[in-house]
Amino acid sequence: MERILRVNMADRTARFEPVPSSYKNRAGRWLTSSIVHDEVPATCHPLGPNNKVVFSPGIVTGTPAPTSSRISVGGKSPLTGGIKEANSGTGWGRRLARLGIRALVVEGQPQDGRFWLLKVDAKGAAFESADAWTGKKLSDVVPALAERFGGKDHVDVCSIGVAGERRMGAAGICFTDREGRPTRYAGRGGLGAVLGSKGLKAIVVNDSGAADVPIADKATFDAGRKKLAAALGEHAITKPKGALNTYGTAVLVNILNEAGGLPTRNFREGRFEGATKIAGEAIFAGNKERLGRELYNHPCSPGCIIACSNTWHRPDGSEHTSCIEYESDWAFGADCGISDLDQIAELNLLCNEYGLDTIEIGGTLAVAAEGGLWAFGDGKRAIELVHEIGKATPLGRILGNGAVVTGRAFGVPRVPHVKGQSMPAYEPRAVKGIGMTYAVSTMGADHTSGYTIAPEILGVSGKLDPLDSKKTELARNFQYATGFIDTTGHCLFIAFAILDIASGFEGVVEECSGVLGTKWTMDDVGRIGKAVLDLELDFNRKAGFTAVDDRLPEFMSREPLPPHNTVWDIADSEIDRVFAK
Amino acid sequence: MLHVHLYGKLRRFAADADPRSESIVDVPYCPADTVGSVVARLGVPVEELGSNLFVDGRYADLSSPVEDEARLGLFPDDMQLLYKWYFRPKAADQ
Known part of the structure; x- marks a missing residue:
């Protein structure tokens, strides 16, 4: 039977409940938004005890349906003050679904300021201290947690980084990718800060011994998944060695630039002179040069047949970061006036390490440049500024709270945002x-x-x-x-x-x-x-x-x-x- | 003169096909030129084109007229990630 796992961080109790009949057939964003709507007082402080973080795998997550391993995360956003659903590709939600958990609700707030780990498996849910895991880069935390709780073949990890621990508005929630890298994010809206306000550092899910996700009408399901798989395998964008598998989402850089809609230097221009140097084609060519072979992209999560997630490699061929999505590429590239892919990769890596939303941080850096804190195009200085966030210095805390806070702090009226969340990589005046x-x-x-x-x-x-x-x-x-x-x-x-x-x-x-x-x-x-x-x-x-x-x-x-x-x-x-x- | 910016597999029609640089072909302008007539003069097979075609940064199609000194942007069929309803096709202005 499918259940809701409810976790109260005030007293660190966990209990399973049946899914109410009113939530029948609801999952993913429909369920996270239902629970947030029904249980979170809309006027509560996003970082106070009355907000909740709700996780829910989608209706078909955990089944053999292709490209369906998304996890929805909901709550009241500290950036917007409104409802938020952010979702990520990862095996984490797939394991939750296989354990029969339709939703995991994190509520309450500890009074002691400590951080905790939550372990979920077929036996139930249990807490332990996270004292040894805070204040670190996520690459020093997540793989070690996976190893300790059963190995990456059985375990996926959800975690916040130092930005979430410090309750910064640009903090995302990190999930492991198919290889166990801490690189996939429910990034937007500052939900990492909400999880930090609950004192919950990480949730480790081990689905060993779990049954397959029940399918009520297998014939209809199989007919449907075959139709979808055929469409994905046939279409020029989604097929193997198609645009997404070859160039990743960053294929969009050249397209938006040609359309005059690639926001450049804090949305001052719609074309970036360095676009071709940072686009998906350049990533593919650069990797080929450094690796001596063509490198096609990989699935971020189990069961994905589009496989659009890229990696970028250093001159010596070692892996630098994954994944340079279009939005991240643009945020640190065109929006910051940076045309060096190695610098963009480093900024992307630092966001993964500190647990930050790349869109919000790229937009924030652009606003900071507008405010005179650094010069557009100076990638070395941009990297130093993101380290300030990781160190939680006073300047880092301003930047880590996003574009609007940074605009206020530096007297910048040109802040591209709506409802407090910074704008992604499409210029509204052109598109x-x-x-x-x-x-x-x-x-x-x-x-x-x-x-x-x-x-x-x-x-x-x-x-x-x-x-x-x-x-x-x-x-x-x-x-x-x-x-x-x-x-x-x-x-x-x-x-x-x-x-x-x-x-x-x-x-x-x-x-x-x-x-x-x-x-x-x-x-x-x-x-x-x-x-x-x-x-x-x-x-x-x-x-x-x-x-x-x-x-x-x-x-x-x-x-x-x-x-x-x-x-x-x-x-x-x-x-x-x-x-x- | 028309300035045609080529991307993806279409870069092979330009002298500089390096994907990290601009692959531009300058094509002499002919009166009553359209995107389709320019594509034909370049020798680009129509079946390799997708829906992401631009004239001076505006969404266009093969019938869209072009004027002298226009910038054309041509993406192949496996790169058509932007959808046409975000843009007003240039032909619709006529």
Whole structure:
């Protein structure tokens, strides 16, 4: 029977509960947002005792469904003050699902300021002191914990770094990748700080002896997973040696640069002169030169057949870091004016070591450069500044609390953010569809909340220009579809294939029906996505958000962005129609 | 003159095909040129192109007209990661 594991950090007790009937069929983001909505007072302090951190694997996570090892993490965000769901690819959630744990809820707060480890396995849950594991780089913590609790073939680890221990707003939650590297992140929104405020350093999950995830209707499930696997294996973006497997997500650097939408030097320009030196093609070529062979990317988590996660190697061929995602590459590259991949790799590595969100830190460094703290392009100085965060110096604590805090500290009015979360790697003045998503997302500026789903599939008719009168409907339906994908446990990147191959999307719905024993159809995609968003919007309203919070920074309406020399000119009334009752 | 920026496997049509640099081909402008006519003159097989085609940084397609001194950006079919509904195709302005 599937259960909820509830952990109270005030008295370090753990108990299992049945999943309430009201949460039937809910998992992933639908379940994390349900529990946060129902149990967390919307006006609570994000770092106080009343906030919670909720983990939930998706509906099909732990099954043989391809590319489905996502774990959703929810809570009230210290960056935005609103609800947050961040998700990551990792075997950790897969093991939780195999143990029959639909959700793990971390609540309460210790009074002694100490940190603890939580061990979860087939026997139950137990605590032990984490005194020996704090204040260290995650590469000195996570592999050792995995080894101690059963080895990486049986164990995955979730942990915060020093940034989370110090409750910094840019702290993410780190998970192990398929090889046990501490490199995958539920990065955004500062959930690492919330876990730090609970005194929970790490959660080790060992699924030895666990049964397979039950599948109610195996024939329907198998039919669905085969359709999805066929779509992923066939599509030029997701197939083996396709764009993502070869170049990783950083393939987008050249594309956004060509489109004039690659934010450069704190969103002052839309093209970066060093783009080709840092793009996915350059990563592939650089690795080939240093390794003497072609290196294709690897799966971040078990069962992924897209395999987009890259590694970057030093001149001597040793591994420097994994993974230089598009967003991280851009954040430390174009946004900081840095065109040296070795320096970008070092900044990425430091964020992995200290437990930081690369998007927030790249955006923060760019704001700090604007404030005169360092010069754009000076990669050595940028690296020193991230070490300040790791050492938790007063300057490091300012930077570690993100772009908005840093902008205030240094008197910088040009802070690209929405609702306190710094903006990802798409310039809204050049790519206005994503600007609409940033504005209305329940998560603050977030490119994943409404990125990729075919409007045709959702019944939005043909002409797909976000500047036409259908753009509000489009923005809304994008977010509903993403809410559904984040509920299934699939990686959002399956959308590249199911966007073009309709049978792939049908396959996803059939997989879910197969696991749950439901008769879902494509109509349920919008219904479930809407249910997720309605919960999140209601939480944010109760937290005090109004239409004024659904706005892009003022400077974007005033400063034309080269090369298109356009401003953000979507009317407030248009934005407000997206989720209007 | 038109300035065509090529990416991925299309770089082979440029003199400098190093993926860490700009692979640019300058093509003489002809009146009434479109993306498609320029692609044909370059000898790029249409089936190798994806939907991520740009004229002066604006989303375009093969029928989009180009003017002298335009910058074209051509990505192959295995790199079309940006979706067309984020952009107004240039042809739609006509």
